[in-house]
Amino acid sequence: MNNVQKKDNNFIIHNKEIRRISMTEDESNTQKSNKILRQVLYILVFLLSASNVILLYLLTFGCNEKENYENTATSSNAYLMERDVLIKKINSLEEEINQMVQKNRELVEDNIELQNTLKLAAEAGIKPQNYKKFSGFSIRTELERGEYVGRFIGTAYTPSEDECGNNLGITYSGEPIMAGISLAVDLEHWPIGTIFFIKGLGYGVAMDTGEAIKGRNRFDFAVFDKRFAKLLGYRSWDVYLVKIGDGNIDFQF
Structure with a gap:
């Protein structure tokens, strides 16, 4: 009996020890789990x-990148606008330069043509001071050359009675003939007061007409001297239309 009790007691003690160890291990595992x-x-x-x-x-x-991008975009737009303005200015300057070059070329050509005409005048014994200065315009820069209207057949006439139809030197407009200025034209095409630029002769004003002056591309140029008129002869000239006339002579061109 005692042996049985001892065994039971030992078993109980052993079980308690196992439970204690198990509980200790559980607590340890729990602590480890909690720690983990x-x-x-x-x-x-x-x-x-x-x-x-x-x-x-x-x-x-x-946000910074967005702000930087917006600033960059704004700067880029401003740069593009400035670039466009500069390009327009450059194009405008180029156009002005081209116009100046063209005008200079025209002036050189005009000067050559006028020199040739002056040589003919000199051969006829005509001096430049024989011509009166026209108050309407006197120099090339006061009026533009105008629109090119073609090659005209030109002759020259003097204020003499046999050429002018009267001995007073009065044109069809009622104004006196102005040598180097007055032009006789076909009034069906060019009204009185029309201003032309004739390459080699300069500016002229439609002030007269005549039976032999027929057609759009025809004019008669007033000069002082018959010999000079003959030297100018019957030839073609480049003509530009500066201003169309209204039937009157306006001396304030």
Whole structure:
């Protein structure tokens, strides 16, 4: 009996020891699990905090980049506008230069043609001072050359009675003949007062007409001297229309 009790007691003690050890192990495992869980939580908290910091950085960086992009876009637009303005100015300057070059070329050509005409006048013994200065215009720069209207057949006439139809030197317009200015034209095509630029002769005003002056591309140029008129002869001239007339002679061109 005693042996049985001893065995039972030993068994009970053994079971208690096993339970104690088991409980100790469970507590140890629980503590380890809790420790691991805390570590995991710490890591998660750290990662969450880090992600928030990264997100905040990205948001800040994104805003800065957006602002920089907008500033860059604004600067680019301003640059493009300035570039367009400069291009327009350059194009305008180029156009002005081309116009100046063209005008200079025209002046050179006009001068050559006028020199040739003056040589003919000199052969006829005519001096430039024999011609009166016309108050309407006197120099090339006061009027533009105008629109080119073609090659005209030109002759010359003098204020003499046999050529002018009267001994007073009065034109069809009622104004006196102005040598070097007055032109006889076909009034069906060019009204009185029309201003031309004739390359080699200069500016002329439609003030007269005549039976032999027929057609659009025909004129008679008034000069002083018959010999000079013959030297000018019957030839073609480049003619430009400066201003169409209204039937009257306007001395304030």
